[in-house]
Amino acid sequence: MSNTNQGRTGLVLLACCVGQLLVVLDGTIMNVALPSIQSALRFDASTLPWVINAYLIPMAGLLLLAGRMADLFSRRGFFLAGVGLFTLASLAGGFAQNATTLIIARAAQGVGVALMSPATLTVLGTTFTEPAARAKAFGLWGAAGGSGGAIGVLAGGVVTDWLSWRWVLLLNVPVGIALFVVAAISIAPSAAPAGPRKLDVLGALSVTIGIAALVYGIAEGEREGWTSPVSVVSFAIAVVGIGLFLFDQAKLSSAPLMPLNVFRNRAVVAANVSMFCIGAAMAATFYFLTLLMQLVLGYSPLLTGLAYLPLSLAIFLGATAVAAQTSKLGERFTLVSGLGVSVLSLGWMSLAGARASYVIDLLGPCVLFGIGVGMILATTANLATASLPSSQQGLASGLLTTGQTVGGAAGLALLVAVANAGGGKSQIGDEMASGYSHAFLGAAGLLVAGLLAALTVPKASGAVTKDPARVVTHV
Template sequence: MTDAQQLRNDTPQAAVQEKAPFVWTRRHTLIVVVICAAQILDTIDISIMNVALPQIKGELGFSEASLSWVVNGYLVTFGGFLLLCGRAGDILGHRRILLAGLGVFAVASLVAGLASDDWTLVAMRALQGCGAALISPMTLALLARIFPEGPRAKAIAAWGMAAGLSGIFGLAVGGLLTIGPGWRWIFLINLPVCAAVIVGALLWLDRDQRPAQRTQRFDLIGSVASTAGVLLLTVGIVQSSQEGWSAPQAIVPLAAGIALIAYFVLHEGRVAKDPLLPFSLVKIPSVVGANITQALVGSGMFAMLYVATLYQQEVLHYNPLQTGLGYIPQTLIILAAAQQTPRLLGILGIRVTVIIGSVIATIGMALLALSGPNGTYLVNILGPSLIIGVGMALTFLPLSLAAGMGVPDDQQGVASGLINVSRVTGGALGLSVIAAIAAGYTGHQLRAGVDQINAATDGFQLGFLASAGLLMLSVFTALLLPRKPPATAS
C-alpha cells in the first residue's frame, strides 16, 4: 500500500475521531463537584466571618478599627493576587496550581482556627486570601479546558450557582457555627473540605502538561506592578471607608495603586514580550463587557449583604443565628432560578438575560430601601431578598460564559482571574463607597437631633438606594455583551 493510499484510509478515521460527540460521564459529574467545592471554599470565606465578628473581638481583644481586617485581610490579598495566580496557572498548569492553593488554604485555616492573638488571625486571613487567589481562577479555567462549548454551559452553570449560593449561605453557616461549637470552627471546618477536594482533584483531574513543554514565561515586572497596584488600590478602598476619602491613609495607597496600574497598562501594551494580561483579551468585547458588568453586580451584592446584615442586627436586633438563617430563603431561590438560567440563555441570549437579571435585582434593592425602624422580616427583608436572588441568579452563568468567550485555552486562567478581580475589587469598591454613604448620612442625622435607631435606619435606606443605582448601571454596561451564547449552550 502506498503512502497516499494509507493517508486516504487513515483520514476518514481521524476525522471521525476529531468530530466524535462529547459524552457526559460520571467522571465529568465528579469533576464538576470537585471544582465547585473548591470555588465554595473561596466564596464562602468572604461572608462567613461577618456574623462572628463580635465574638472574635471579645475573645482576641481586637480594637474597633482593627476588627475590620478580619474580613479585609482576606479581601485585599484575594483581589491583589488573582491576576498573577491566573497567569501562573496558564504557565505552570491549572491542576498543579489548584492543588498548591488548596494546601495553602488548609494550612492558613488551621493556624487561624488555633490563633491566640489578633494579628495572628489577621495574618492567616491574608494567607487564606493568597490560597483563594490560587484556587479561584483555576476552577473556571479547568471547566473551560475540560468541557467543550455546549456542555461547558452546564458545568459553568453549576460553578456560578455554587459561587453565588455560598456567598449568602456563608452567613447562615457562620451563625450556626458561632452559636454552636464556636467561631474557631469557621476555620477548622475548612480542613476536611480541603482534604476531600485535594483527593478528588488527584483522582479525577488529568495531569498538567509539563512546564518544560511550555513556551510562555512570567512577566515579572508586570506581575509586580499589577499585584502591588491592586493590593494598594484595595487597601485604599478599605481605608477610605474607615478614615474617609480625604484621609492620607486612603489617598496615599489609592494614588500609588492607580499609578502602578497605569504603568502596568503601559508596560503590558508596549514593553512586555509575554504579558501577564495579554491585550488581545481587552480587545474582545464580550470579555470587556463581562468584567465591567461583573464589577457593578458584585458591588451591589457585597453592599446588600453588608447593609442588610447591619440593619437586621442594629435596627431589628437580631442575633447572629437569626441573621444568618434569614438568608436561607434567598439561597433557595437563587438555587431554583439558576437551574432555569441555561434554558433562558438559549432563548434570550446572554445580553438580554443579564439585563433582565440586573433590572430585577435593582427593583429588589429599591424595595429594601423602604425598610423602616419598625420593619419586619417578612415584609421588609424576605420579599426584597427573594427578588434580588432571582436577579442575581440570572447574571451568574451568562457573565461567566461571556468572560471566556473567544479566549484561547492557554489564556483561560488569566481570563478567569480577570473576572474574579472584577468581582472582588468591584465589590470592595462598591462596599466602601456605600458604607461611607450610609455612615455619613447616619452621622448627619444624629447631628440634626434624630435618635440613634431612626438615624441608622436613614443611613441604611440611603445605602440600599445607592446599591440599587450600581445595579442599574449594570443594565447599561450589559449592552456590551454578545447577544447569543456559544452554540448549544442551552
C-alpha cells in the same frame, strides 16, 4: 460520553463548585464571628479590621497573576496548591492563640484563595466545551458562589452561637482535605501551552502591588478617612502600579501577562463590567441587610442567618434555571434580565423601614434579588470565558474574579458613605433604616451601570472558540 468520563467530569464539576463555595463563604462567615474573635484574642478597634483585610488584600492582588500563571504552567497544580494552602491556613487560624497568628493565617488563606478561585473557573472552561454542558456547569458554579455569601452569614451565626469562633476556621479543614482528594483524582493535567512559557515579571509585580494597594487604600479610606496620609499614599502607589502595568502590557512586554486585545471583545468587557457592579451590589446588600435585621429590627445572629436562607435558595434556582435556557434565550437577554430583576428588587428593599415585617417587606425583595444574582453570575462567567482560547482561560478567570473582589471593596466603601450621609450613623431606628435605604438605592444604581454594559453584548456571543490560537473579537 462514556460512564467513566461522565463520572470524572461530574467530580470536576463538584470540585470546582465546592472550591468556589469555600472562597465566597469564607469572605462572609468571619464577619459574624468578629465580636467573639475580638474578645478571645484581645484585638483592639484598630487591629480587628485586619482579620478581614489580611485575607482580602493578598487575594485581590494575586487573582489576576494566579489566573495567568495557571494558563502558563498548570491549572490542576494551582488548584491543588490553593486548596492545600487554604486548608493548612484554616487549621493554623483555628488554633491561633494571639492576634498576630490569626492575621498571618488569614493572609495565607487569602493567598490560597487567589490560587484556587480563578482555577475553578478555568478548569470548568477547559473541561466543558460543548455549549449546553458548559452553560449548565457555569450555572452551578454561579449558584455555588452566589449562595456562599448568604450561607456564610447563616453558618457564622450557627457556629459562633453553638460552638466557638474557632470552628468557623476549623470546619474548612475536613472540607479542604476532601476537596483536595477529589480534585487530585478528577482534574486531568493540562497540556503544555504552545511556545515558551515566559512570565512577564514586571507586569506581575506592578499589577499585584497596584491592585493590593488599591484595595488597602479603599479599606483604610473607609476607616481612617479618604484624605488620611495612608489612604493617599496607597492610592498613589495603586495609580503608579496599575499605570506601569498597562504601559508594560501595551509597549514593553514581549509576552504580556494580560494581552490588551482581549478588551476588543465586547462580550468580555460587558461581562467584567457587570461582574464589577454585581460584586459591589452584593457586598453592600449583604452588609446593609444584615445591619437592618440586627440593629434596626433586633434579629439575633442566628435568626439573621435563617432569614438569608430564601435568598440563598433563590440564587441557586436562578443560576441553575437560567443555565438550562441560556442557549435558547441568549446571554445578552439573560444578563440584562438578571440585572433588571436585581435593580427592581433593591428598589423594593429600600422601602423597608424600622417597623418592617420580614414576610411582608423583606422576603419578596430577598427572593427577587437572589434570582437576579443567580442569573447574572451564571451568565457573566460563561460570557467572560467562552469566546477566548483555552490558553487564555486563566487570564479571563483571574480578570473576572479580580473585578468582583475590587468591586465589592469599592462598592461597600462608597455605599457606606452614602448610608452615613442618609442617617446610617444614627442610633435611632428610623434614621438608620433611612440610611440603609439610600445604600440599597445606590446599589441599584450601580447595577443600572452594569445593565447598560450588558446591552452591548453581541447576540452571538456565547459560542466557544474553536480555534485555540485565536481570540474572537467584536470590533
